[in-house]
Amino acid sequence: MAARGPNYSGCNHSLLTEAGKLYSHPLLEEIALRSLGDEDPQVAGNAAAYLGKYGSAQAESKLWEHLVNWSEKWRGKEADLRSTASGTMENYAQSELGRELLTALAGGHSWLADSSKLERLRQLAVGEQMTQQVESAISEWNQRPWGISYNSFPGERRFSVLHYETDSLERFKEKLKRFPSGTVFVWNDFNSSAEDMFRELSEFLAGQGMVLVHQGETAERAAGRGRQ
Numbered sequence: 001m002a003a004r005g006p007n008y009s010g011c012n013h014s015l016l017t018e019a020g021k022l023y024s025h026p027l028l029e030e031i032a033l034r035s036l037g038d039e040d041p042q043v044a045g046n047a048a049a050y051l052g053k054y055g056s057a058q059a060e061s062k063l064w065e066h067l068v069n070w071s072e073k074w075r076g077k078e079a080d081l082r083s084t085a086s087g088t089m090e091n092y093a094q095s096e097l098g099r100e101l102l103t104a105l106a107g108g109h110s111w112l113a114d115s116s117k118l119e120r121l122r123q124l125a126v127g128e129q130m131t132q133q134v135e136s137a138i139s140e141w142n143q144r145p146w147g148i149s150y151n152s153f154p155g156e157r158r159f160s161v162l163h164y165e166t167d168s169l170e171r172f173k174e175k176l177k178r179f180p181s182g183t184v185f186v187w188n189d190f191n192s193s194a195e196d197m198f199r200e201l202s203e204f205l206a207g208q209g210m211v212l213v214h215q216g217e218t219a220e221r222a223a224g225r226g227r228q
Helices: 015-022 026-035 041-054 059-074 078-082 089-107 115-124 128-142 169-176 192-207 219-227
Strands: 146-153 156-161 164-166 184-187 211-213
Touching: 015 026, 015 041, 026 041, 026 059, 041 059, 041 089, 059 078, 059 089, 059 115, 078 089, 089 115, 089 128, 115 128, 146 192, 156 169, 164 169, 169 192, 184 192, 192 211
Parallel strands: 146 184, 184 211
Antiparallel strands: 146 156, 156 164
């Protein structure tokens, strides 16, 4: 990642997240935490993306720290962040860094961005695009019950809830554990072939004190179904 310059490729701009797809390790998190302060905003942005997807809960405070510093630096300079037509790619990369920090905090694997955290993100957002991103996350949070979506393709499957997405059932269950007991989720899949996945997640959530219902089904009816 330190090898850069005209004679090198730009692989360091995506190296952490690409490595994380293959194997997550505390050493990668250590490198990512250091890289949040990298002078290259694309490297720093990729570090933020890595920490959001694969970092431990301890990474959250560092992400907040860097977003606060980034917001203070660019607040009032929104026009500069939009100035990409004249070749100011540095500013574009800085804009992307801000969005990567925000995305990591809003949809991180190892923590839950509740209403208070989302409100803080709104206060730190700089520019229309970041503000819209946070507003969308807040709107999702305020719409209850929250939806769980599942999509299956040949050789791939995707799970999502609110602004979090993963291709791993194990990691999805880890994320769901972060929601408060008593939470009701609605199943956003109308494919009958996914019924086995619905049952597995429903049983898992019941063990966590939560409920998963079909579209149009009440939590009380779901509880009765579970006792049958």
